Structure formats: C-alpha cells, structure tokens
Amino acid sequence: MKVSRRALLKLGALGGAAVALPLAPTFASFGKDQPAPSPLVPRFTRALVIPPVIRPVRRTATTDFYEVTQKEARVEILPGLQTTVWGYEGMFPGPTFRVRRGREIVVKQNNLLPDGVVVHQHGGVTPADSDGYPTDLIPPGGSREYVYPNGHRAATMWYHDHAMVKTGDHVYKGLAGFYIVDDEVEDRLPLPRGRYDVPLMIQDRRFAADGSLVFDPLGHIGVIDGDVLLVNGVPWPRFEVASRKYRFRILNGSNSTQFKLGLSTGQPLTLIATDGGLLPAPVDLPAIPLAMAERVEVVLDFSRYPIGSRVILENLDGAGRLGQIMRFDVVREEPDDSAVPATLRPVESIPESAAARTRDWVFGPRATMSASPPVEWVINGREFDPNRIDATPRLGDVEIWRIKNATELNVGGMDHPVHIHLVSFRILDRNGVKPGPYEDGWKDTVLVPKGEEVRLIMRFEGDRGKYIMHCHNLEHEDAAMMTNFAVV
Ligand SMILES: [Cu+2]
Known part of the structure; x- marks a missing residue:
C-alpha cells in the first residue's frame, strides 16, 4: 500500500473496512509512490507579508465599487524557484477587502484564467x-458583478x-483572500x-522540484x-513585533488539513473572536483547534x-x-495604549424553544465501486444535485440543524x-456536551x-433564495x- 500514511489516516481506520469491502486491491490500484518531498525551505528566514487592502475604483453616496482581475502569476514562494499561481489581482493570497458594516460594495470580477471561476x-x-x-x-474572458450589502456584524x-x-483545485492554486468587516461596536473597543x-492565512502546500504546486x-x-x-503565501515566515499587544485574525485556508494552534512559550492565546465576530468576553486558551475555513x-x-x-x-x-507555523521575533519596545476589555460584545443565545423545527443531516461516506478509493461523500445518502432543494426554511424562522457524521458504513470515516x-x-452541543470555548460564539463553519x-x-435572516451547505474539506465538496x- 503506497498511499501516504497520513492520507490513510485521513480516510480513517481501514483495518475493519478491508473485511466489509474489497478495499485492498482497490487501494493497490489507487495507490501511488510516496510523493516526493517539496524542495527544502529554511524556516523563519523570510518576512511575513501582509496582503494589501484593495481600494475602490469609485465611490457613490451608497456604494463602493471594486474591480478585481483573476489571473495567473509567477511568484517566488520557495527561494530561487518560480511557482505559477492563480490569484485575485495575480496575488496569493488575494488583496484584503476591508469594509464597513452597512456600506454596500460591488465587486466586478474579471476572469483572465483558463477555467471558469466562481467567487464566494x-x-x-x-x-x-x-x-x-x-x-x-x-x-474565461468573462466578468461578473457581485453585490455585498455587508449587513453582517464586524x-x-x-x-x-x-x-x-x-x-479544491482553484483554491489550492491561490484563489483566496481576506474579507474583513468593521463596525462601530468594534470602533469603540480599545x-x-x-x-x-x-490577518494570517495558514495553508499547507506541496511543491515539485521545479517549484510548481x-x-x-x-x-x-x-x-x-x-x-x-x-502564512499569507510565505513559507514559515518570521514577523518582527514590538513588545506590545497584537490582534491576529487567523484563517485555516487549507483544503483538507486541520491545525491546532499553540505557542512555543506555553503562553495562552487570548481568544477574542470566532468565525462570526467577537465573543462576549476574552478567553485564555493554551491551544485552539482550527479546521478548514474556520477563523x-x-x-x-x-x-x-x-x-x-x-x-x-x-x-x-x-x-x-x-x-511549526511562523515565528514572532520581539525586536523593539513600543508604547501600547491598546487593551483587551473584560467585556467585548454580546452574543445572542437563541433558545431552543424558539426553533420552528429540527432538521437532520447525515454526512458520510457511501460505498461505491465506481470511485477509487471506493467511497463517495454524500449528505443524507444523496450526492449534490443543483436542481434538488433539500430544505426550505422560512425567512425569519429559527431552526435546529442536527448534523451527524455517519460511521455506520464500515468504510472508514473522516x-x-x-x-x-x-x-x-x-453550536448547541456535540454529542450532548456543550461546545468548547473556542467555538462558543457566532460560527459559519463547524467541525463534525x-x-x-x-x-x-440559527435564524434565517437576510435574503430569500437558494443557498448551499457543504463540507469544507474541498475535495469532499468537489465530490458532491x-x-x-x-x-x-
Ligand atoms: Cu468532508
């Protein structure tokens, strides 16, 4: 079996699976030589790069207009080698949007890439x-305008x-960037x-000897x-900091790799916000798990x-x-008038009694002989169909969604x-137990x-229309x- 050990771990325990399904021969044919390691990169030598904030091309009384061109670029990620990336404005990661709550923006996206693209x-x-x-x-060659009302809290x-x-392919090539919302509640905090x-976007990548992804x-x-x-497209960067407080906005931008953040000194991380904004109060944590797409x-x-x-x-x-992810080098003293207040921002607890209904979703593998390995990733036993609506919550309703990671099929879970x-x-609970403090705030992505x-x-607010729920292991998403x- 020549699949990498961690790839097998990703699929899950296969020992029992070989009994239930003829996995071994399938894996042998699926298997490939152990991948060559990426060219060796020295750690903590290159400076952290902070993606630039994109500026509007025009402003009206109500709206800021932006224009972004998606294109290939050759960039030096590994020392002395060129890597072709797909980037918003040719950058990896893309430029950061920094917007105000309630201020609408319109983003015209031009596609100069050789494949069709979609921006979410x-x-x-x-x-x-x-x-x-x-x-x-x-x-390719086309463009589209996206309208973002920015009603979301900071x-x-x-x-x-x-x-x-x-x-998965497109994000891996570089199509990702930060989108940060500010508002007056945060303005008032020190x-x-x-x-x-x-902002820090953490991603794992593998490179060929010539520097290609x-x-x-x-x-x-x-x-x-x-x-x-x-981190922000730089391998194991170093960041020179002053002896004062910093706010870091950390995103796991990987396709299928989870992280658990901690500091080499044992100093706790002071958590102030989850995916959807500030917590009611800061929490000191020695370690913070961060699954794909979580912040x-x-x-x-x-x-x-x-x-x-x-x-x-x-x-x-x-x-x-x-x-190891990156290194902070404390190089200078600086005054610090910032503070982490004991109270940050109220986070609504929606009572279960407010829920109009509960829906059940089962995420799991389905055995198939037509794929290798012989599983496909489905929700409630069915693969994605753009024309099938699986739930119709009413605007304004509160609902409870019970999401189960199925392991009944003995094909190994993920x-x-x-x-x-x-x-x-x-998050109400995990197997009946209250969520940990690192996820006890507003969320849009939850590890199951x-x-x-x-x-x-959740309360269905904002807009009527068709939306999706999916696994953010991008290879599972792409597999329906x-x-x-x-x-x-
Ligand atoms: Cu998945």
Whole structure:
C-alpha cells in the first residue's frame, strides 16, 4: 500500500473496512509512490507579508465599487524557484477587502484564467445571485458583478473560489483572500488596531522540484498532505513585533488539513473572536483547534518577553517541521495604549424553544465501486444535485440543524467541517456536551468529527433564495458533499 500514511489516516481506520469491502486491491490500484518531498525551505528566514487592502475604483453616496482581475502569476514562494499561481489581482493570497458594516460594495470580477471561476464571500449575508453558486461560472474572458450589502456584524471573513467540482483545485492554486468587516461596536473597543491588527492565512502546500504546486486530491480523500506551511503565501515566515499587544485574525485556508494552534512559550492565546465576530468576553486558551475555513481572532501580548525573544506559533497537530507555523521575533519596545476589555460584545443565545423545527443531516461516506478509493461523500445518502432543494426554511424562522457524521458504513470515516452559507449559527452541543470555548460564539463553519452529532441553532435572516451547505474539506465538496436549501 503506497498511499501516504497520513492520507490513510485521513480516510480513517481501514483495518475493519478491508473485511466489509474489497478495499485492498482497490487501494493497490489507487495507490501511488510516496510523493516526493517539496524542495527544502529554511524556516523563519523570510518576512511575513501582509496582503494589501484593495481600494475602490469609485465611490457613490451608497456604494463602493471594486474591480478585481483573476489571473495567473509567477511568484517566488520557495527561494530561487518560480511557482505559477492563480490569484485575485495575480496575488496569493488575494488583496484584503476591508469594509464597513452597512456600506454596500460591488465587486466586478474579471476572469483572465483558463477555467471558469466562481467567487464566494465566505461568512457574508449575501443575496443568492451574488453568493457564488457553484454553477454560476464566470467563463474565461468573462466578468461578473457581485453585490455585498455587508449587513453582517464586524468579523474576519474571506473570499475564495467555489466553482463546481473545481473548488479544491482553484483554491489550492491561490484563489483566496481576506474579507474583513468593521463596525462601530468594534470602533469603540480599545483592541489593537492599524498595523497591530494582522490577518494570517495558514495553508499547507506541496511543491515539485521545479517549484510548481502539486495538486493531488487522492481520489477525493482530501488533497495530498502539504509538507510546507505557508502564512499569507510565505513559507514559515518570521514577523518582527514590538513588545506590545497584537490582534491576529487567523484563517485555516487549507483544503483538507486541520491545525491546532499553540505557542512555543506555553503562553495562552487570548481568544477574542470566532468565525462570526467577537465573543462576549476574552478567553485564555493554551491551544485552539482550527479546521478548514474556520477563523479565530487572538490577542498576543509580547510585552512579557525581553527584546530578542522568539516565540513560535505552533501547530500542535503537526510533527517536525509541520509542528511549526511562523515565528514572532520581539525586536523593539513600543508604547501600547491598546487593551483587551473584560467585556467585548454580546452574543445572542437563541433558545431552543424558539426553533420552528429540527432538521437532520447525515454526512458520510457511501460505498461505491465506481470511485477509487471506493467511497463517495454524500449528505443524507444523496450526492449534490443543483436542481434538488433539500430544505426550505422560512425567512425569519429559527431552526435546529442536527448534523451527524455517519460511521455506520464500515468504510472508514473522516471529519467534515460543515459550512452553511448565508447564516451565522451557534453550536448547541456535540454529542450532548456543550461546545468548547473556542467555538462558543457566532460560527459559519463547524467541525463534525467522526462519530459525532453536532446540533446547531440559527435564524434565517437576510435574503430569500437558494443557498448551499457543504463540507469544507474541498475535495469532499468537489465530490458532491453539498446540498441546497432555499429560504422561502
Ligand atoms: Cu468532508
């Protein structure tokens, strides 16, 4: 069996599966040689790059207009080598949108890439025709205007490709960027701001000897494990910081890799926000799990370290080089008038009694002999069909969605980070137990691990229309683990 060990771990325990299904011969044919390692990259030598904030091309009384061109670019990610990426404005990651709550923007996306693309603003409350439905492709040479009303409370969101069956490939090539909403509630808080407010997009990648990206979805298990960790497109960067507080907005932008964040010094991370915005109060945590597409915001105070100190942001789930993400070098003293207030922002607890109904969703593998490995990823036993609506919540209704990671089929399970478009939700419980503090706030993506059932509560606000829920392991999404709901 020549599949990488971690790829097998990703699929799950296969020992019993070989009994239930003739997996072994299928895996042998599916198997390939152990992938070559990426060219060796020194760690902590290149400076962190912070993606530039994109400026509107024109403004009216009500609306800011932006224009973005998606194109190929050659960039130096590994020292001395060129990598072809697909980038918004040719950048990897794309430029950051920094918008005000309640201020509408219109983004014209031009596609100079050789494939059809779709843009989804992840986390936003967006009209259905601007939400980036997977089949609403912008053809090569074409363009499309997306309207974002920005009604969402301040939060760290992102935008990325969502093209049918191609999302994993397109995001892997570089089509992702930050989308940050500010509002007057946050304006009034003394949190670190300006150059002390830093987005960090963490992604794993694998490169060939010539510097090109190696994209291998491993038969839809999940893209081949990266052996290079990128932050904002830079491998294992170093970031020179002052001995003061910083706010970091951290996104797991990987296709299929989970992280667990921690610091080499043992200093806790002060968590202030989840996917959908600030928590009611900060929480100090020694470790924070971060599944694909999830965001957390943390404040780190470097004033406790003498000048010259080095603090490594670690991936506690990773071994060796993959156990390290980036390094903060404390290089200078600076005054600090920021603070982390004891109270941040109220987060509504929606009572279960408000729910009009409960819906059940089962995410799981389905055995098939037509794929290799012989599983496909489905929701409620059915693969995605753009023309089938599986739920019709009413605008304004509260619903409980019970999401189960099925393991009945003895083909090995995988964790599924489930993303629901349009809505923010709260997590009620996991297998009946209250969620951990790292996810006890507004969320739009929730990890549903093997063997778990997670209950979410949400209010359908914003817009009527057809939206999707899907697994944010992008290889599962592309393999049909997606469903339509229509807000009516
Ligand atoms: Cu999945």
